[in-house]
Amino acid sequence: xxxxxxxxxxxxxxxxxxxxxxxxxxxxxxxxxxxxxxxxxxxxxxxxxxxxxxxxxxxxxxxxxxxxxxxxxxxxxxxxxxxxxxxxxxxxxxxxxxxxxxxxxxxxxxxxxxxxxxxxxxxxxxxxxxxxxxxxxxxxxxxxxxxxxxxxxxxxxxxxxxxxxxxxxxxxxxx
Numbered sequence: 001x002x003x004x005x006x007x008x009x010x011x012x013x014x015x016x017x018x019x020x021x022x023x024x025x026x027x028x029x030x031x032x033x034x035x036x037x038x039x040x041x042x043x044x045x046x047x048x049x050x051x052x053x054x055x056x057x058x059x060x061x062x063x064x065x066x067x068x069x070x071x072x073x074x075x076x077x078x079x080x081x082x083x084x085x086x087x088x089x090x091x092x093x094x095x096x097x098x099x100x101x102x103x104x105x106x107x108x109x110x111x112x113x114x115x116x117x118x119x120x121x122x123x124x125x126x127x128x129x130x131x132x133x134x135x136x137x138x139x140x141x142x143x144x145x146x147x148x149x150x151x152x153x154x155x156x157x158x159x160x161x162x163x164x165x166x167x168x169x170x171x172x173x174x175x
Contacts (some may be wrong), residue, residue, distance in 0.1 A: 001028065002028070002029050002030040002031060002066030002174055002175055003064065003067075003069060003106075003173075003174045003175075004030075004031045004033075004037045004067045004068055004070070005025060005030060005031065005032040005033075005067060005068065005070070005071055005174060006032070006033055006035055006060055006063075006067045006068045006070050006071070006096075006100075006108075006125065007021060007022070007032050007033065007034045007070075007071045007073055008035055008036065008037055008057060008060075008070065008072050008073060008093060008096070008097075009034050009035065009036055009037065009043060009051065009053055009075070010024070010037045010038075010043075010059050010070065010072075010073070010075045010076070010080060011020065011037060011038040011043035011046055011075070011080065012037060012043065012044045012046040012048075012076055012079075013043060013044075013046070013051065013073050013074070013075035013076040014022035014045065014046055014073065014074050014076075014110075014111065015045030015046070015047060015049055015051070016076055016111050016160040016163075017075075017077075017111070017160040017163055018034075018045070018051070018073040019027055019072050020160065020163050020164065020167060021071055021073055021167070021170075022034070022161075023175040024167045024170070024171055025065065025171075026033070028174075028175065029100050029170050030171065030174045030175070032071075033054045033055065033067075034051075034053040034054050034055075034092070035053060035055050035056060035057045035060045035071075035093075035096075036055070036056050036057065036089075037051035037056075037057045037089050037090065038053075038056060038078075038089055038094045039056065039087075039088075040056065041053040041054065041055055041056055041090060045075070046051045046054045046075050046076055048117060052117055055093045056089065057089055057093050057096055058088065058089065058092045061092055061094050061095055061096055062175075064099045064103040064105055066097075066104070067100070067105065068105060068174065069093075069100075069105055069106035069107075069108060069170075069173070069174060070096065070097065070100040070105055070106070070107050071108045071109055071141070071170075072097070072108070072109030072110075072112075072113035072117070073109065073110075074109060074110055074113055074160075076091070076114050077148055078127070081112075081116070083153045086093065088136065089167070093116070094116070094119060094120045096114060097117060097119075097120035097122060098120045098121060098122065099125035100126060101120060101121070101153075102124035104153060105153065106153050106154075106155065106170075106174070107122060107154045107155070108166070108170050108175055109152070109154060109155075109156060109157075110156065110158065110159060110160055110162070110163045110166065111130065111131045111157075111158070111159050111160065112130065112131060112134060112156035113156055113157075114129065114130035114138065114141065114143070114156045115130055115134050115138065115140075116127035117154060117156075118137070118138055118139070118140055118141055121140070122154070122175075123138065123140045123141030123154065124141065124149045125141070126139045126141040126142070126152065126154050127141065127142045127143075127146075127149050128141045128142065128143055128149055128151070128154065128156045129144055129146050129147060129148050129149040129156040129157055129158045129166075130143060130158060131141075131159055132145070132148070132158065132160060140155075143168075144161070146158075147165055148162050148163075148165045148166035148169070150166075150169050155169055155170050155173065
């Protein structure tokens with residue numbers, strides 16, 4: 001039986017990345033639930049396309065036991081997080097990442113995912129792929145120039161353009 005996955009979708013989310021995850025999960029029979037990192041499940045892609053998530057990140061807190069993996073679908077995460085760091089949904093997101101990480105769940109994502117995992121204290125001793133512009137922000141883990149990286153329970157890709165290299169490893173881990 002495939003493992004259940006919780007997908008965090010920031011607002012606005014990178015549609016290309018989010019839809020690559022969802023398509024791979026759907027095609028491989030991997031159950032998933034999308035949680036908006038927002039006040040409501042109604043979010044958009046960074047090109048303005050409306051997306052209706054299943055729920056919000058606030059309702060994922062305390063539920064790591066129900067899922068086997070947490071996927072961070074990036075978008076305009078860094079500027080949105082910086083502009084809204086004090087918002088409850090961003091605090092909830094970091095709490096959820098920490099909860100899943102402490103439970104030893106799979107943490108996967110692209111672009112700024114590794115930075116969010118780092119911010120939540122989950123990257124010590126791990127090598128991470130993330131957007132080249134934010135590599136310098138990694139201090140606990142080690143940033144790499146690799147297009148993707150699998151290091152234990154953390155699977156990361158630089159951008160949505162290299163996500164296709166990571167997804168087969170993620171699907172294998174979730175089957």
